Amino acid sequence: MSELIRKNASELVDLLSSGEVSSVEVTQAHIDRTAAVDSAVHSYLHVSPESALATAAEIDRKRAAGEKLHPLAGLPIAVKDNLTTTDAPTTAGSKILEGWIPQYDATVVRKIREAGMPILGKTNLDEFAMGSSTEFSAYGPSKNPWDLTRIPGGSGGGSSSAVASFQAPIAFGSDTGGSIRFPAAVTGTVGIKPTYGAVSRYGLIALASSLDQVGPVSRNVLDAALLQDLIGGHDPHDSTSLPESLGSMVEAAKRQDVKGLRVGVIKELNGEGFQAGVKARFNESLRLLEAAGAEIVEVSCPSFEYAIAAYYLILPAEASSNLAKFDSVRFGLRKAPDGNPTIERVMAATREAGFGPEVKRRIILGTYALSSGYYDAYYGSAQKVRTLIQRDFAAAFAKADVLASPTAPTTAFKLGEKLEDPLAMYLNDIATIPANLAGIPGISIPNGLADEDGLPVGIQLLAPAREDSRLYQVGAALETMHEEQWGKRMIDFAPELEVR
Amino acid sequence: MSELTPDLVRHLAGLARILVTDEEVNRLTEQLSLIVDSVATVNAAVAGDVPATSHPIPMANVFREDVVEPSLTQAEALSGAPESAEGRFKVAAILDEE
Amino acid sequence: MAKDELMNYEKALEQFEVVIGLEVHVELNTKTKMFCGCRNEFGDEPNTNVCPICIALPGSLPAVNRRAVESSISIGLALGCEIAPTGRFARKNYFYPDLAKNFQTSQYDEPIAYEGQLEVEVPSGKTFTVLIERAHMEEDAGKLTHVGGNTGRIQGAEYSLVDYNRAGVPLVEIVTKPVYGAGAEAPELAAAYVRSIREIVKALGVSDARMERGNVRCDANVSLRLHGAEKLGTRTETKNVNSLRSIERAVRYEIQRQAAILAKGGTITQETRHWHEDKGATSSGRPKSDADDYRYFPEPDLVPVQPSKELIESLRAALPEQPSVRRKRLQGEWGFSDLEFRDVVNADLLDQIVETVAAGAKPQSARKWWTGELARIANAEEKDAAELAITPAEVAELATLVESGKINDRLAREVLGYVLAGEGSPSSVVAARGLEVVSDDSALLAAIDEALAKQPDVLEKIREGKVQAAGAVIGAVMQAMKGSADAGRVRELILERAAQ
Ligand SMILES: [Mg+2]
Numbered sequence A: 001m002s003e004l005i006r007k008n009a010s011e012l013v014d015l016l017s018s019g020e021v022s023s024v025e026v027t028q029a030h031i032d033r034t035a036a037v038d039s040a041v042h043s044y045l046h047v048s049p050e051s052a053l054a055t056a057a058e059i060d061r062k063r064a065a066g067e068k069l070h071p072l073a074g075l076p077i078a079v080k081d082n083l084t085t086t087d088a089p090t091t092a093g094s095k096i097l098e099g100w101i102p103q104y105d106a107t108v109v110r111k112i113r114e115a116g117m118p119i120l121g122k123t124n125l126d127e128f129a130m131g132s133s134t135e136f137s138a139y140g141p142s143k144n145p146w147d148l149t150r151i152p153g154g155s156g157g158g159s160s161s162a163v164a165s166f167q168a169p170i171a172f173g174s175d176t177g178g179s180i181r182f183p184a185a186v187t188g189t190v191g192i193k194p195t196y197g198a199v200s201r202y203g204l205i206a207l208a209s210s211l212d213q214v215g216p217v218s219r220n221v222l223d224a225a226l227l228q229d230l231i232g233g234h235d236p237h238d239s240t241s242l243p244e245s246l247g248s249m250v251e252a253a254k255r256q257d258v259k260g261l262r263v264g265v266i267k268e269l270n271g272e273g274f275q276a277g278v279k280a281r282f283n284e285s286l287r288l289l290e291a292a293g294a295e296i297v298e299v300s301c302p303s304f305e306y307a308i309a310a311y312y313l314i315l316p317a318e319a320s321s322n323l324a325k326f327d328s329v330r331f332g333l334r335k336a337p338d339g340n341p342t343i344e345r346v347m348a349a350t351r352e353a354g355f356g357p358e359v360k361r362r363i364i365l366g367t368y369a370l371s372s373g374y375y376d377a378y379y380g381s382a383q384k385v386r387t388l389i390q391r392d393f394a395a396a397f398a399k400a401d402v403l404a405s406p407t408a409p410t411t412a413f414k415l416g417e418k419l420e421d422p423l424a425m426y427l428n429d430i431a432t433i434p435a436n437l438a439g440i441p442g443i444s445i446p447n448g449l450a451d452e453d454g455l456p457v458g459i460q461l462l463a464p465a466r467e468d469s470r471l472y473q474v475g476a477a478l479e480t481m482h483e484e485q486w487g488k489r490m491i492d493f494a495p496e497l498e499v500r
Numbered sequence B: 001m002s003e004l005t006p007d008l009v010r011h012l013a014g015l016a017r018i019l020v021t022d023e024e025v026n027r028l029t030e031q032l033s034l035i036v037d038s039v040a041t042v043n044a045a046v047a048g049d050v051p052a053t054s055h056p057i058p059m060a061n062v063f064r065e066d067v068v069e070p071s072l073t074q075a076e077a078l079s080g081a082p083e084s085a086e087g088r089f090k091v092a093a094i095l096d097e098e
Numbered sequence C: 001m002a003k004d005e006l007m008n009y010e011k012a013l014e015q016f017e018v019v020i021g022l023e024v025h026v027e028l029n030t031k032t033k034m035f036c037g038c039r040n041e042f043g044d045e046p047n048t049n050v051c052p053i054c055i056a057l058p059g060s061l062p063a064v065n066r067r068a069v070e071s072s073i074s075i076g077l078a079l080g081c082e083i084a085p086t087g088r089f090a091r092k093n094y095f096y097p098d099l100a101k102n103f104q105t106s107q108y109d110e111p112i113a114y115e116g117q118l119e120v121e122v123p124s125g126k127t128f129t130v131l132i133e134r135a136h137m138e139e140d141a142g143k144l145t146h147v148g149g150n151t152g153r154i155q156g157a158e159y160s161l162v163d164y165n166r167a168g169v170p171l172v173e174i175v176t177k178p179v180y181g182a183g184a185e186a187p188e189l190a191a192a193y194v195r196s197i198r199e200i201v202k203a204l205g206v207s208d209a210r211m212e213r214g215n216v217r218c219d220a221n222v223s224l225r226l227h228g229a230e231k232l233g234t235r236t237e238t239k240n241v242n243s244l245r246s247i248e249r250a251v252r253y254e255i256q257r258q259a260a261i262l263a264k265g266g267t268i269t270q271e272t273r274h275w276h277e278d279k280g281a282t283s284s285g286r287p288k289s290d291a292d293d294y295r296y297f298p299e300p301d302l303v304p305v306q307p308s309k310e311l312i313e314s315l316r317a318a319l320p321e322q323p324s325v326r327r328k329r330l331q332g333e334w335g336f337s338d339l340e341f342r343d344v345v346n347a348d349l350l351d352q353i354v355e356t357v358a359a360g361a362k363p364q365s366a367r368k369w370w371t372g373e374l375a376r377i378a379n380a381e382e383k384d385a386a387e388l389a390i391t392p393a394e395v396a397e398l399a400t401l402v403e404s405g406k407i408n409d410r411l412a413r414e415v416l417g418y419v420l421a422g423e424g425s426p427s428s429v430v431a432a433r434g435l436e437v438v439s440d441d442s443a444l445l446a447a448i449d450e451a452l453a454k455q456p457d458v459l460e461k462i463r464e465g466k467v468q469a470a471g472a473v474i475g476a477v478m479q480a481m482k483g484s485a486d487a488g489r490v491r492e493l494i495l496e497r498a499a500q
């Protein structure tokens, strides 16, 4: 096993730019790792070694010729399979898109291509990102590298498991209710959901348009900052993307200062329903922050009680409309119905065959929430809850610079454990959902292992909208304190995967 | 509790263009009833004049200038289509009118 | 198609009050579409003006055309509407293969313009005030072609083909409040209203306003109630009425059809109906049903439009003169009598005459051509004079040829026939077919001598002062020259001969 794959992305960037290693070497090392372990982990739905190596070789040639390159040039990356790529199939984890080759690149994909980052492949996800475990992927679940009988989180379990199993130094995720942060927490990796609009959604196959946000998945806070600095910024193709720059996340990550910082602990996200080991590690981290000069204050967000309910109305409502385009006319699956094949029947048969059970459930739920006679009680009320949650955050941020909570109530659960119980599955997202409803940024960083099962737990930090840099600053500071305490990175505690 | 009935689920599936068997309708009615009962709590949360939030970050007046940008070629446009003919997307007959 | 029973029109109006409502869709003539940079162009090869956005590829997002918004505001202002301080886009969800996303991006409870009014003059000279409820922005759908079976008809077609070139073309939908009190003139009012809308959008320069291309399309709502009744009757919405004469005919037809049903104690079904120009009848379409639950909700991918006061005032300042003012001005400039002018307006020939005069014709001859010969031909062919295959410039050319004496009226009608048949411009037809008036005196003199030889007493009569005797010779000469002689010149020559 090449030692290159264990390095942080920021270390690889230094080695690449100094010419100590070539992009072909780095890329090949990750391709070899995937060949060795992905039959067990199943992070990828599609791998593209040839095009990744071609990009790598091109960058090496340019570097040798002395051309000016982007700092991330030559660093390979894995892309969640709900981002469109013109040179690889994009399925969103659904049978309805099996084999579809998009006619355009997502904006974030265009940006990494322009920077010269080789794309290793497309990572697994719950179908259309609907889920918290990747078990709803139409192509089979990904596994948690810490324990292959457990889920790697979802929906971005492909990206989190790829980064945690050293198949990619960095990856794209997308976060609608925690799909970057929850997988990060349960795999001992770093995941960031930027402020809504900080990163373009153009080319992200929409789940819930007002909640979705693309973000980095990495093993280290500085790595994530490198990627957010590349992909952030206004995109004229996304009308909801922020017009202004949010500053340099890399600089924030290097600042690492928490003196005088007020850290608000959200009362509602640190009690009942949270696993003991999760709470223990969380409280230890608060003490670390305090010892470094931060002030810990308690804040209350009473409307969070309704966050999951509001989320499971808004998300299905928007999704039911976003997923209407999957109709067998312009792309994707077409299924002939039994009997008279009118277009209505072809569409209905296609959608029945192409969508999995969770997707159908949510589409029908969303159709219900929007339909006449029910709109006000369901969708309308949910949108009002959103206002209440924003008010809670506003009040909390009047008392604190960042807020903190465990990222998830539990460590990774067993594959199959919650598959038949949608409500239990939805509860995983209790701590992550409020940030999506309010549009604010959130980060999950490794927070040690739970005593009871030895599995990773995460700590979540939240900041006001547009203040993503605070997350990088505080996250990197806490990460450094942790690594000093542990003597190594948390990911280095992960068991060795059996290599084929 | 929930107002969800098998007939309503069948109707919603029709609106959403998803073919469902009777068995699926029953299963969905059962599952969705639980979910609906649970999410219906939002109603209780918002008594009074709380405004709705449709966009998490308030913005306005984002426009594109009226300038032509490249389109796809016809071949590119049709490249993902299950069926096409005469430069167009081909679909089964539409029978719901006239 | 079952044949409807119709009540005599006068009898229907004796029994019932007519209430109409009109929805006019105006296609804007922006360079690009409403939500993407594809060309807004009629008649191109299918699916060549399409991109990921307008064929709704997964991941694509809309972006609003600034010019389309400004045009919509201008239309609103020209209709005397209030402009909304906040206008919002909404999704109107329904499945149809010409609608790529399976929702139409439209406006719902927050249209850009509302509460306006328009003075509309009907052929009798009476003026009605039509109240405008709203004008909102939306996008056009693609174009379906039905193949097989009854050619071109949806029924019995084997399959359909979709061209999305028109998908996403900006539309402004203008909706009236119910219009009462037009009585027997309701059909004429409907047509006159649409004519006024066309005049306005053409004068604004925001639409090509060509009905035959679907730039302006009208849905006509008609309901009847007993005179004195308070409650509105059930209405039907007739779609696909895309010429001024069809609007008039369709409304008249619906009045007669509904009256016959109501008089027999029947009930009107609330439904959409289709107008068939060939049969001069409407037919039943889809009844209103649960499937019309459009599940409108605010478009999360687009942010609100909040036009500034400055923008609104600058657009208001740029409004062209009101149609009624323009009409008064033109009538004065042209010196038409009230009756002459009303004929022109009612025949929808105002723009034709403006353009013909601009091309060099005298106003009166322009009027005579358009309301005379051209109107007669159009009527025989059951179309609008404007739809004939002759341009105003060609009409001006024809008029000038007559005024200069190059051709006479009879020849001009012949030339017109050839122009309409596509043989080219009037002067090229005259040249190619040698249709000029014979101005060669020697040819005329030879014919005169021949005629005089048969009527030797004529010269003597003229010399005696009976000048009218020349008429018989003129007639004979014209006959001999097969009409291509200038009768005035023939007369002159005969008188000269008599004086010799
Ligand atoms: Mg409309």
Ligand SMILES: [Zn+2]
Pocket (backbone or CB within 6 Å): C033, C036, C037, C038, C049, C050, C051, C052, C053, C054, C055, C168
């Ligand atoms: Zn387009």
